[in-house]
Amino acid sequence: MIHDGHGRTVSYIRLSVTDRCNLKCFYCRTDGEECFIDHSNILSYEEMLRLVQAAQTMDVTKLRLTGGEPFVRRDFLAFLGMLREECPGLDVRITTNGTLLGGKVPALKHLGIQRINISLDTLKPERFAHVTGRDFHDRVLQAIDDCLHYGLTVKINAVAMKGINDDEIAAFTEFAKTRPVDVRFIEFMPIGGCSHWKKEYALPARDIIAAVSAVADITPVPKHAINDGPARIYEIKDGLGRIGVISAMSDHFCDTCNRLRITSDGRLRTCLFSDKEYRLRPILRSPRLGNEALLRVMRLATQHKPLGYKLLEKRLLGNSVCSKVMSSIGG
Numbered sequence: 609m610i611h612d613g614h615g616r617t618v619s620y621i622r623l624s625v626t627d628r629c630n631l632k633c634f635y636c637r638t639d640g641e642e643c644f645i646d647h648s649n650i651l652s653y654e655e656m657l658r659l660v661q662a663a664q665t666m667d668v669t670k671l672r673l674t675g676g677e678p679f680v681r682r683d684f685l686a687f688l689g690m691l692r693e694e695c696p697g698l699d700v701r702i703t704t705n706g707t708l709l710g711g712k713v714p715a716l717k718h719l720g721i722q723r724i725n726i727s728l729d730t731l732k733p734e735r736f737a738h739v740t741g742r743d744f745h746d747r748v749l750q751a752i753d754d755c756l757h758y759g760l761t762v763k764i765n766a767v768a769m770k771g772i773n774d775d776e777i778a779a780f781t782e783f784a785k786t787r788p789v790d791v792r793f794i795e796f797m798p799i800g801g802c803s804h805w806k807k808e809y810a811l812p813a814r815d816i817i818a819a820v821s822a823v824a825d826i827t828p829v830p831k832h833a834i835n836d837g838p839a840r841i842y843e844i845k846d847g848l849g850r851i852g853v854i855s856a857m858s859d860h861f862c863d864t865c866n867r868l869r870i871t872s873d874g875r876l877r878t879c880l881f882s883d884k885e886y887r888l889r890p891i892l893r894s895p896r897l898g899n900e901a902l903l904r905v906m907r908l909a910t911q912h913k914p915l916g917y918k919l920l921e922k923r924l925l926g927n928s929v930c931s932k933v934m935s936s937i938g939g
């Protein structure tokens with residue numbers, strides 16, 4: 609088990625397989641012009657597999673595949689197959705916008721995917737189109753139903769924004785009451801050079817929980833396992849599902865942070881809020897350097913993993929805590 613300089617252990621990698629996405633959620637893709645990483649700089653699946661295998665030797669047990677939109681990348685299912693074959697025992701999860709899942713859920717099940725996080729900020733179709741730029745609300749609802757039908761564990765991610773979807777907390781609570789899903793409200797984070805974040809959008813977790821409590825009887829669930837995510841989860845009395853909050857802004861969870869991020873062009877980021885990156889691609893592509901060199905950098909990076917909330921307090925970039933957009937970091 610590898611420890612960082614603040615005594616935390618790393619057991620979880622978030623790997624972005626692409627920076628491309630078929631949606632343009634206004635809180636995430638703030639890059640005005642379409643500006644994607646050049647194909648030649650995107651890691652091949654073989655290179656990604658090498659990174660994952662190296663991470664496993666550092667006792668990483670959980671891998672989340674994210675993006676951009678992971679299902680936009682060609683042969684993504686084949687990559688899942690490679691991971692299943694080459695990394696048995698690894699807990700592989702996916703975070704997706706759900707819009708491209710149509711017809712793929714049986715294959716996911718077959719490939720051993722048991723858990724999936726699907727983003728859905730609103731239960732209103734017109735609002736969905738307004739927030740994401742595409743009219744795909746039906747597809748996401750269908751994807752959630754398909755995943756539940758095939759027995760996958762589903763978490764819903766909803767970025768909570770005052771003036772945008774704060775009037776839907778009761779509706780989402782009902783959604784979680786009537787389906788076996790965790791609906792997690794995420795506080796809007798000021799990520800990306802020209803982030804659209806404004807304090808007027810801020811909806812702190814305590815206000816969300818107060819609004820949920822007004823319509824349901826909820827009880828906090830204690831965290832148990834090292835790989836429990838950053839969400840604080842609440843059971844709903846007589847509900848099939850649960851409600852959660854990811855309070856990255858108002859009540860940070862940096863002291864239990866157990867994760868590293870790798871972008872699709874092979875840059876290791878030790879904190880969502882820090883622009884400091886460690887370039888793994890040149891090592892992967894060097895004919896001279898092997899896994900030992902990769903591991904050396906990964907260990908060194910981990911030692912210097914910061915406490916993100918301190919960067920948030922400083923907010924050196926004005927509105928934003930870091931310059932890279934969320935869709936190219938992976939969330």
Ligand SMILES: Nc1nc2c(ncn2[C@@H]2O[C@H](COP(=O)(O)OP(=O)(O)OP(=O)(O)O)[C@@H](O)[C@H]2O)c(=O)[nH]1
Binds near residue numbers: 672674765938
């Ligand atoms: N600040 C911060 N936000 C995070 C971190 N990990 C995840 N998030 C945010 O939480 C939201 C949901 O992330 P997911 O991709 O669903 O991953 P997760 O919450 O770790 O998932 P689980 O392991 O299923 O709980 C996204 O907006 C992420 O950016 C983190 O370490 N720090």
Ligand SMILES: C[S@@+](CC[C@H](N)C(=O)[O-])C[C@H]1O[C@@H](n2cnc3c(N)ncnc32)[C@H](O)[C@@H]1O
Binds near residue numbers: 676797798934938
């Ligand atoms: C960057 S997306 C990538 C995966 C996939 N495209 C999706 O939407 O689930 C991962 C998560 O980051 C969240 N996210 C994006 N921008 C955010 C922001 N500024 N603040 C909080 N969460 C954000 C999204 O809602 C999503 O749940």
Ligand code: SF4
Binds near residue numbers: 629632637677705
């Ligand atoms: S990466 Fe995810 S959150 Fe960002 S624009 Fe695409 S679908 Fe929306």
Ligand code: SF4
Binds near residue numbers: 861862863878914
């Ligand atoms: S802000 Fe950085 S240190 Fe804090 S929980 Fe997120 S990734 Fe970890």
